[in-house]
Amino acid sequence: MSLLKRRAAYGALRASLAEGFAARLLGSGVNDARAFSAPAATYKPSDTVDVEIVRKKGIDLIHDPLFNKGTGFPVPERERLELRGLLPKKSLSMQAQADRFMEDYQLGKTYIDPKHVSDGGVTPDHVRRWKVLQELQDRNETLFYRLLLDNFVDMAPIVYTPTVGWACLNFHKLYRRPRGMYFDATDKGEMASMVWNWPANDVDAIVVTDGGRILGLGDLGLNGLGIPIGKLDLYVAAAGFNPGRILPVVLDVGTSNRVLKDDPLYLGLNQDRMSGPEYFEVMDELVKALMGRYPDAVLQFEDFNMEHATPLLDRYRHHHLCFNDDIQGTAATAVAGVYGALRVQGKSNKELAQQRIVLVGAGSAGMGVARMLALGMVKQGLTYEEATANFWILDADGLITVKREKQLSSTVEPFARKTQADVEGETLAATVKRVKPTVLIGLAGAGKLFTEEVLTTMGEHNERPIIMPMSNPTHRMECNAMEAQKATGGRTIFASGSPCNDVEYEGRTISSSQANNLYIFPGLALGAHLGATRVITDEMLMAAAEALGDCIPEEDLDKDIVYPRLKDIRYVSMIVAKRVMKMAYDMGHLHSFAAKKALEISDEELEAYVQEHMWEPVYKPLVNLPVGVQE
Ligand SMILES: NC(=O)C1=CN([C@@H]2O[C@H](COP(=O)(O)OP(=O)(O)OC[C@H]3O[C@@H](n4cnc5c(N)ncnc54)[C@H](OP(=O)(O)O)[C@@H]3O)[C@@H](O)[C@H]2O)C=CC1
Numbered sequence: 181m182s183l184l185k186r187r188a189a190y191g192a193l194r195a196s197l198a199e200g201f202a203a204r205l206l207g208s209g210v211n212d213a214r215a216f217s218a219p220a221a222t223y224k225p226s227d228t229v230d231v232e233i234v235r236k237k238g239i240d241l242i243h244d245p246l247f248n249k250g251t252g253f254p255v256p257e258r259e260r261l262e263l264r265g266l267l268p269k270k271s272l273s274m275q276a277q278a279d280r281f282m283e284d285y286q287l288g289k290t291y292i293d294p295k296h297v298s299d300g301g302v303t304p305d306h307v308r309r310w311k312v313l314q315e316l317q318d319r320n321e322t323l324f325y326r327l328l329l330d331n332f333v334d335m336a337p338i339v340y341t342p343t344v345g346w347a348c349l350n351f352h353k354l355y356r357r358p359r360g361m362y363f364d365a366t367d368k369g370e371m372a373s374m375v376w377n378w379p380a381n382d383v384d385a386i387v388v389t390d391g392g393r394i395l396g397l398g399d400l401g402l403n404g405l406g407i408p409i410g411k412l413d414l415y416v417a418a419a420g421f422n423p424g425r426i427l428p429v430v431l432d433v434g435t436s437n438r439v440l441k442d443d444p445l446y447l448g449l450n451q452d453r454m455s456g457p458e459y460f461e462v463m464d465e466l467v468k469a470l471m472g473r474y475p476d477a478v479l480q481f482e483d484f485n486m487e488h489a490t491p492l493l494d495r496y497r498h499h500h501l502c503f504n505d506d507i508q509g510t511a512a513t514a515v516a517g518v519y520g521a522l523r524v525q526g527k528s529n530k531e532l533a534q535q536r537i538v539l540v541g542a543g544s545a546g547m548g549v550a551r552m553l554a555l556g557m558v559k560q561g562l563t564y565e566e567a568t569a570n571f572w573i574l575d576a577d578g579l580i581t582v583k584r585e586k587q588l589s590s591t592v593e594p595f596a597r598k599t600q601a602d603v604e605g606e607t608l609a610a611t612v613k614r615v616k617p618t619v620l621i622g623l624a625g626a627g628k629l630f631t632e633e634v635l636t637t638m639g640e641h642n643e644r645p646i647i648m649p650m651s652n653p654t655h656r657m658e659c660n661a662m663e664a665q666k667a668t669g670g671r672t673i674f675a676s677g678s679p680c681n682d683v684e685y686e687g688r689t690i691s692s693s694q695a696n697n698l699y700i701f702p703g704l705a706l707g708a709h710l711g712a713t714r715v716i717t718d719e720m721l722m723a724a725a726e727a728l729g730d731c732i733p734e735e736d737l738d739k740d741i742v743y744p745r746l747k748d749i750r751y752v753s754m755i756v757a758k759r760v761m762k763m764a765y766d767m768g769h770l771h772s773f774a775a776k777k778a779l780e781i782s783d784e785e786l787e788a789y790v791q792e793h794m795w796e797p798v799y800k801p802l803v804n805l806p807v808g809v810q811e
């Protein structure tokens with residue numbers, strides 16, 4: 181036996197004896213009293229295996245290229261080396277890892293669907309940029325965030341929608357280095373201990389998904405983790421959260437996605453998606469584990485399917501500082517956009533109450549938006565019932581009325597049409613013709629629902645139609661900017677979920693805005709975190725929406741722009757955070773003493789307080805040197 185192997189064997193023996201001793205001291209019951217008095221194990225060279233001695237554990241081990249095995253760590257090593265939760269559960273053989281790598285090496289595959297490229301979706305160049313940015317993030321987060329912040333307009337579509345949608349679809353093929361935490365249904369009973377494998381002692385923001393409905397791409401199971409990662413990139417860049425204090429999380433409860441389940445490289449559980457009481461038990465355990473270790477963190481729920489999104493929000497919102505971005509962040513975003521569009525038309529917020537709104541997609545996002553717009557109308561003087569009468573909501577079965585045979589959810593029910601209910605199931609084109617809406621919103625994730633006929637009708641009945649195809653990513657949007665402008669003679673006030681370029685139409689440039697919750701969730705979470713608000717109320721969301729609308733400069737309104745410029749995202753997030761804190765204060769929810777003090781001094785003081793707490797991507801001294809030497 182070589183000297184090296186002998187040393188390794190001896191090291192392993194010593195380690196296992198030490199472990200046994202530690203276990204006895206801790207009273208774990210692993211070793212009983214006899215083990216104490218038993219003679220030490222005899223050293224038998226023939227029994228030894230070729231063990232590498234590694235002193236690192238957890239994330240330090242994963243980040244050490246000499247010892248890291250990525251998805252190749254076997255289960256016992258994961259247990260002993262504190263890796264649980266830091267990697268997807270499935271162990272891959274070295275051969276499988278090599279095959280995955282060779283596919284990239286030899287073929288340089290981009291896994292792009294050419295159909296989507298032609299419609300302004302993800303291109304090979306997006307993919308190249310995504311990979312380059314990913315590598316930088318793994319090497320140097322400060323520089324990564326410096327660049328993301330300084331080039332937000334250019335890079336947000338790479339780390340976020342639409343490219344993040346592509347990254348999620350292909351997460352299992354692209355998987356290189358873990359980021360965030362991985363829990364699954366088989367971890368039941370162990371989540372509270374697993375969460376301690378996360379290296380940070382303090383976490384300010386957690387984004388969790390179960391991959392149930394990722395953008396408009398459906399159930400992507402464990403692959404959905406790409407979304408919490410992308411959202412938290414924006415927490416840092418857009419709102420100045422500290423990148424060392426954020427935590428992306430996926431809870432894998434299986435998937436209904438057959439393509440993924442059949443793919444040998446898929447890293448998630450190969451079982452059908454869980455539902456019912458069993459699902460809530462697992463989710464409860466995860467939430468308790470996360471909030472148990474990080475009780476002050478803001479918890480954002482992201483991209484849950486319709487069956488779970490609202491029930492989960494209702495279940496936790498009164499106990500933890502949490503919100504559902506798709507329901508609440510999107511709602512505040514849409515309200516701000518409609519207010520912005522009214523201002524473009526020279527109207528005040530008051531006129532919200534006069535709008536006729538057709539909304540396609542009666543899911544989490546759609547119903548969150550409808551409810552918040554209705555609450556906005558209530559603020560302008562209507563009763564809630566009067567407000568709901570201004571909406572026509574459609575799902576895959578057409579217009580929803582009280583005559584719908586299927587049981588309606590509690591979020592949809594108040595919006596089911598009561599008058600003219602004989603048109604139950606009416607098509608979008610027919611509803612738009614009949615109702616002559618002033619505002620058309622799409623949140624169905626089903627692609628081109630705003631056909632030429634629908635758009636032309638919007639143009640016929642409105643001097644300035646407000647058209648918001650808010651679904652993501654690009655190829656799931658209800659229409660693009662050019663289609664809307666062409667069909668309406670360039671008169672549309674346009675805002676889409678994923679970015680659309682401005683349109684050149686009949687010799688003039690027509691602006692496109694982006695109606696995406698990225699304008700709300702970073703600032704909302706920042707305000708809630710800095711103010712230690714403990715809850716996020718409807719009033720705080722409405723304050724966020726109004727703050728967002730107020731950030732649009734007058735000269736941009738003149739150019740039909742209905743959201744602030746993305747280059748100003750840090751300023752926007754600061755203003756949103758400030759207004760959220762002020763509303764929390766008014767409602768008795770501002771529990772941070774320092775924030776309260778700043779707020780009571782002046783608006784400027786509160787602004788300064790928020791700004792001071794926003795992390796800046798600059799190199800900070802890591803050793804104490806005399807002043808001037810660092811430079
Ligand atoms: N811009 C933004 O900031 C945001 C955009 N979104 C986008 O909104 C979309 C929906 O998200 P979410 O509400 O969470 O999803 P859900 O799955 O909860 O809801 C989808 C809804 O769309 C309906 N729908 C599906 N196909 C059609 C169709 N062909 N015609 C009419 N309605 C249809 C569904 O009806 P049925 O139940 O009958 O199938 C359901 O009511 C996604 O694309 C997502 O990316 C979400 C959040 C934020």
Ligand SMILES: CC(=O)C(=O)O
Pocket residue numbers: 341394395396483505506651652677696697698
């Ligand atoms: C933007 C977003 O949250 C979504 O499309 O789901």
Ligand SMILES: [Mg+2]
Pocket residue numbers: 395482483505506
């Ligand atoms: Mg979402």
